[in-house]
Amino acid sequence: MSNQVYGKKAAASRNGNKLSVANWLLMFGIVILMIWAPFQAGLFNGLLLQFDRPIFWSVIIGSVLLLIWLAAYYKKIKLEDQRDWTAVFVILLPITYLISLISAASHYFAMNMLFIQCLYAIMFIIGLYLMQNKQANRFVETTTITAAYIIVMFGLLNWLGQGRTASAIVGWFSGTVYEGQYHQAVWIDANGPRLASVFQYPNTYAAFLMAFFFVAVFAITRSSKWYVQAIHAFMLVPMALSILLTLSRGGLVFLPIVFIVLLLFLKPAKQLLWILYCLIAGIGTLLIAKPVTNLGQQFHQGLINDPAKGWGYVLIVSVIVAALAWVIQRFLAPKLEQRLGGLSERKLSNLWLPVSSVVAVVILAAVFLGTNAKHILPGNIGERLENINFQQHSVLERLTFYKDAVKVMKDYPVIGAGGGAWASLYEKYQNNPYLSRQAHSFVMQYLVEVGILGFVVFLAFILFIFYKYIKSYIRSSEERRESYFIYFILVFSLLIHSMMDFNMSYVYIGILVFLGLAGMSAAMDNKPVKRLALKASTARGLYGAVTVVASLILIFTSIRYIQANDEVSRGRELMSTSTNFQEIKAPLERALQKRANQPDAVLNLHVLMKAGYEQTQDESFYNESYKLLTNALKKEPFNKSIYNQLMALHQLKGESEQVYAILRDNADKYAWDMNWYDQLISQSYELGYQALGQGAIAEKEKYFKTGLDAYAHVSAGVEHLKTLPPGQFQGGEFYITPQMTLSAGKMQFMMNEPEQAAIILKNGLTEDLNDTTMRDIAVWYLAALQKSGASDQPVYDQLIQIAPAEKDTIDQLAKLQF
Structure with missing residues (x-):
């Protein structure tokens, strides 16, 4: 039986045109995730408490959908062909995260990421089977695109000063609306306002816009209905304009690269249409870019608010582009198809326009970067374009992140350091004191989290799907190609941009990518896998059992984690409103019962216990707090906040030796934390001085050596920072303080x-020398000189003039013997 015949029969046997109630429930669940999830700050990856709740609600929704899927497709599970086994293969991705728990740098982050990976696998499995049905596939596609367009319009509402109106619409279900405003929908940084929409990060929003811009272009050329063409064409200018408003250089760099690669998959007639629509949208965007940019900047600088004017520009040009698209599709597109139809049959015919596009892109880049043409763009956008080079700070900083990620990988090579490892570990491995809880590369971050083993599994999964999809695309009919090409556009666009940014840290982006991979897999040529074939009853039993058990574990554990999160929030609220110790303590203890060693619960309960000890001197408070912190550190060995609180607890009882030990033993974890080394040096001096007073010379030497080594570390760090490339920012402060x-x-x-x-x-x-510390430095400096037979008369004269009594102090110090 040929593969083609097998594929047709499999499709016919599995996918009738009718959709069952279960299928409609699955599609409704996807609608909920597509509309609800992005407004939870894009569902960030659980590095902060505020993102836990929506993430675990997403896992619950996904797990319930998986059970519905099992009921709908149970009889169709056979594990006979490649498509079926791809649904098994995806389970290996969360398994690699489960394995990485063995060496996890943070159990809390690692568990969050494990659940997120389970959610991705669930969305892939459901999408793979659901989107083999033509009607379901179109529904999922329409839902995904509609959600994207809503996000685009939401972003522009915020840019043009109507953020409160937009936030009021989504505020009832979004946890990211504070005081009537969606938090950081518009970023303000050194470059001025930058559009970020629901993602709160302009670069990820640019990647999202790039993907859906090309989806819209494709949708125009595919549809035969005029109103569908008009809707997609109408959105081209808002999306292109929004890309400019993000000020994302990465988005502008990757845009032509993705465009050229996508052209390779199209026939010459479609290639010409794509180029034409991009030109029309680009020209329309450039016509209004300056006034719309200026209106947004003026609003966010508190000068004027004239949204009607801004929307006038956007709507008028968008309507014109939509009308032009209708005319082109109605009159020009059929003629192009007719005249270039024969050319499409020739080998390599689809290469000419992509190659020409490369030349055109190079010429345009040279014009915009090397001439005054950049002044066509708004000033801040032109400046960002002008600064695109390999020596500007964002490129240099990313290269530093990647080199530091390699250092982490050398210590955790095989199974990685667990989900969220970069956020926990980067301070130990960083080259300079930057502040970045993301590695700014999905590839590097994935390698850090699950090591070579996990990355090889992921890479094999991705490459297999791409290979099978492209092979199927080449052999398929035009109709079948167009049914699933949108998913290829999404996955390729988002993943290629994620190579240099942390887009995949947004769970919503991850859901889009895995749904896209499911769509690509649904389109693949299908072959039986005879070596792995199982009896239908055995396959159903195994797959069904795993699905049910996994779903129930995910649901009940997620519920407990949500409850823990809510209890922490309740405890925090009570700490600011109540004076009843037991009332405050109860929710925090319940949080720890539901999720052991949850860092926020640990820290808040510790603060409460510490206050109880300070007020009553009751040792039970101290002991309970000490046990709480030390147990948490077994699971969170890189959590600086817990270490700081443990040191504060020891200081209450004057346990300086324990404080010193914590500072010394963990100094390598925070190599660029100036405050940590300031404390370590001071603590080493104090303990060494006490040992000296007690005649414990060996102890004195031990403490002083630690302190001087720490000082040498800081000195070397200061010198190292001088070697950074001129365009690279240092990051946080790092210098030798007077006290050091x-x-x-x-x-x-x-x-x-x-x-x-x-x-x-x-x-x-x-x-x-009017500063007390500086005067002390001068005294000890002059005493050291006098003791070594040297002097510094200018400093001496200045000091004695300010503080004459210090003359005797210098003489006495110079005579001391140690």
């Missing part, structure tokens, strides 16, 4: 090395 200088100088002095002490102290000395 004083403590290190004293330790070196008391180690009977006055020459070295003088060098340290002089390096931290400034001309202003």
Whole structure:
């Protein structure tokens, strides 16, 4: 039996044109996720407490849908062909995250990511079977595109000053609306306002817009209905304009790359139409880009608010583009198909226009980057284009992230460091004190989380689907190609941009990608897998059992995690409104019962216990708090907040040795935390000085060596930062504080090395000796010089003039023997 015949029979046997009630429930569930999920800040990846609740609600919805899917497709599960086994293959992705729990840097983050990966697998399985039905496929496609268009219009409403109106519409179901405004729908940074819409991050929004811009272009050329063509054409200018308003250089760089690759899949006639629509949309966008940009900037700078004018520009040009699209599809498109139909049959005929497009893109880039043509664009957009090069800070910073990710991978090579590992570990491996809880590359972040094993599994999964889809695309009829090409556009566009950004950290983007992969898989040529074939009853039993057990575990665990999240929020609220200790304590304890060692619950309950100990000096409060923190650190060994609270607890009882041990033993985890090293140096000095007073010379040497090593680390770090490329930002502050200088100088002095002490102290000395710490540095500096037989008369004269009594102090210090 040929593969083609087998595929047709399989399709006929599985997918009637009629949809069952279960299928409609599945489609309704997808609608809910497509509309609800993006307005939960795109469903970020659970690195913050605020994202936990919507993520686990999504998992619950997905798990319920999986049970409905099992009921609908149970009799059709055979595990006989490649498509069936692809649905099994996808389960390996969450399994690799489950394995990575063994070495997880954060159990909390890793569990969140495990559940997210389960959600992706669920969406893939449901989509794979559902979208083999033509009607269901069209429904899912329409829902996905409609949700995207809503997001685009929501973004423009926020840009043009109608954010409160837009937020009021979604506020009843969105947890991201604060005080009547969707949080960070418009970013404000050094470049000015940047449109971010529901994602709160302009670069991810640019990737999203790029994908759906090409989806809209394709939808115009595919549809035979004038009103459908008009709707998609109408949205071209809002999407192209929004891409410019994100100020995303990555979006502008990847846009032509994705466009050229997609052209390779089209016949010459369709290629010409794509180019024509992109030109029309581009020209229309450029005509209104400056006034619409200026109106948005003026509103967000508090100057004027004239949304009607802005919408006038957008709507008029969009209507014109829609009308032109109708004319082109009505009159020009048929003629192109007729005249170029023969050309389509020739080999490599679809290469000419993509190759020409490469040349055109290069010429346009040279014109915009090298001439005054960039002034056609709004000023801030033109400046961003002008700064596209490999030496500007965002490129250099990303390269640094990737190099640091490789360092992490060397320590966690095979199974990775668990979901969310980058956020937990990056401070230990970073090259400079940047602040980024994302590696800005899906590939690098995936490697960090699940290691080589997990990445190979993921890569094999992706490449298999792409290979099978492209092979099927080449062999399929025009109608079948067009039925699933939208999914290829989405997956390719989002994944290619994710190579240099963290788009896949948004669960909504991940859902889009895995639904897209399911659509591509539904289109693949299907072959029986004889070696792996199982009896139908065995296949159903195994798959059904795994599905039911997994779904129930996900549902009940997600419910507990949501309850834990709610209890933490309740406890926080009570801490600011109630004075009843037991009332505040109860929800926090319930949170920990439902999710052990949940970091936010641990920290809040600790604060409560610590306050109880401070007020009553009851040891039970101290012991309970100590146990709480130390148990949490077993699961969260890189959580700096927990370490800081543990040190604060020890300080209440004057347990300086324990504080010193925490600072010393974990210093390598926070290599660029200036405050951590400031504390370590000061604590080393204090304990060493106490040991000296007790005559414990060996102890003194131990403490002082730790402190001086820490000072050397800071000094080396300061020198290293001077070697950063000119275009790269340093990140957070990192310098030698006066207190570090004083403590290190004293330790070196008391180690009977006055020459070295003088060098340290002089390096931290400034001309202003009115500051108490700086005056102390001067005293010890002059004493170190005197002890080593040298002097610094200008500093001495300045100090004695301000504080004459310090003369005796210097003499006394110089005579001390240690």
